[in-house]
């Protein structure tokens with residue numbers, strides 16, 4: 001199937017059209033500059049040269065400002081929609097590249113040279129990126145632009161997938177010249193759109209309040225989100241949505257952007273005076289630079305652009321599919337993640353081997369499959385001020401050793417998992433005592449500390465090697481099944497004492513490459529290992545991390561009501577099955593809120609399900625509920641992992657929240673609603689469903705969470721898909737109390 005069409009017209013001009021019937025992306029070189037003619041809903045092949053901005057707003061007879069060689073009357077470069085805008089040649093918006101040369105100039109002039117097209121997609125060396133399992137499912141176009149003076153080649157890579165409306169874009173800079181240069185900015189993607197009629201949604205937050213959605217119209221000037229913290233962070237997420245103003249969850253044209261990167265990033269939209277919008281995605285240029293000698297290469301991370309005409313839900317399903325089919329390990333796309341118990345909120349640092357085994361045994365008896373021992377099992381860690389960096393058993397706490405505990409857990413027929421924080425060190429550790437210089441710090445300046453910890457210099461290979469050796473030894477000793485990889489502070493004083501002054505701008509990017517390198521080596525050595533990402537909760541929830549850790553701890557906030565907001569926001573760009581979600585105790589440790597056990601389970605079902613409380617403190621009736629919850633989850637898990645997801649009622653604007661998952665064949669669905677505040681004698685309302693077959697008849701059952709009842713499901717009725725979508729479920733059958741949850745399962749009778 002040809003996904004990329006190249007047309008050559010009579011005047012010799014070339015046009016590239018990437019299309020799979022669901023999206024079109026059209027470009028052409030114009031006087032050497034690669035222009036974007038169109039991106040959006042699919043178009044037939046045609047000559048789209050007329051889409052080049054050709055309004056001669058200025059009477060001056062100057063092409064590209066002072067462009068050499070031609071005095072034809074041409075549109076100005078600053079009015080054109082470009083794929084690789086650059087600094088210093090008349091485009092005064094933010095460039096995609098800035099190159100500092102030996103003579104101090106930052107000007108470049110990348111001219112179109114040629115292109116290649118091939119089936120499939122190459123792996124980006126050292127970086128996470130989308131992958132293809134079958135080369136016939138994607139095509140890649142690589143366009144080479146050349147700056148003659150420096151000898152730099154920019155190879156712009158575009159991959160289109162056969163049946164997803166999404167383009168993956170990255171840039172490789174090859175130095176074919178003689179003199180060293182310094183890249184000071186290199187964006188992975190520029191998307192220039194012809195107008196500014198978009199609302200931009202971003203996912204801002206903080207610890208325990210990750211990825212709340214904020215939406216506002218674009219305005220003149222620059223609107224930016226980003227991170228300079230060394231991690232994508234809780235504060236903003238490397239994703240953004242640009243939607244036409246009338247877009248709803250189900251209707252409207254919408255673009256989604258995601259950056260497959262976990263370090264400092266920048267996503268911005270710049271609206272110019274002609275109301276054109278330039279969207280750019282890349283490594284944050286603040287404190288970034290990269291030295292390139294002749295013969296060297298710099299590979300940018302990958303950015304994704306998805307498009308839907310079916311509103312925000314449509315866009316979410318495009319990104320959910322992309323993550324499932326092209327980013328996370330295919331094994332975990334196709335298998336249920338084990339149901340886990342994590343001891344953190346059950347014990348914090350107050351545990352012994354005996355208490356852990358008791359927790360494991362009780363969990364196991366209810367059907368839990370994986371026991372995760374969180375922080376505190378290693379080094380001299382009695383509390384959070386010591387031990388990071390020493391990944392050997394804390395014999396004071398676990399005198400028989402971690403291998404013995406692992407054996408006992410495995411003997412219960414449970415999987416065993418351990419917490420690590422590989423990138424960090426406490427001063428109270430053997431590692432720090434023997435290598436104080438391994439900490440990121442700037443000479444002659446104080447070292448910032450957070451939670452008593454310092455950041456190891458992962459830009460150094462010897463540091464990564466040491467941590468690999470330590471963790472690999474523990475994995476071997478314990479036959480470890482799972483790792484929770486935490487990262488509990490951001491980077492400060494990013495300085496590498498092994499590198500010269502000119503290379504200091506590379507440290508933060510090299511750091512994250514070191515993190516990726518450790519992930520890759522661990523997974524290569526132990527391919528069956530399941531890694532759950534974490535950074536004080538969801539502080540590094542991005543598609544870069546998902547390439548290695550198919551589930552990420554969504555937030556340290558385990559309150560089910562708070563999770564409605566966090567999981568709602570996270571669901572826009574990330575599949576449910578990637579979002580770690582646990583049933584925790586009440587009153588909740590973060591909020592003090594008391595939420596029914598059934599509601600805590602319903603909310604956690606729509607994520608990677610687990611428990612994080614002392615199950616030994618539950619009553620027999622509660623344990624029976626837990627058993628039932630696990631059975632229900634197992635029954636419907638594949639629907640949640642593989643199905644299409646629909647946000648129905650937003651907790652941000654209502655006193656309830658509702659959502660559903662529908663199987664790909666539309667024959668099965670699971671629907672949840674949770675009440676935030678019940679009002680007596682309230683107005684009527686209905687819950688309209690999505691994604692069903694209009695003409696099919698469905699049997700609707702409500703899950704009965706009451707322990708002690710022999711009826712797990714209560715019949716609600718039989719309705720057509722049309723009724724369920726147009727009329728909906730009557731409010732009277734829904735929630736009746738604050739924080740109460742209702743769960744419906746729906747199966748086609750056809």
Ligand code: GLA
Pocket residue numbers: 344374375419486488534535536537553556
């Ligand atoms: C972070 C994590 C928690 C827990 C603690 C342990 O805060 O997000 O889940 O693992 O560290 O110290």
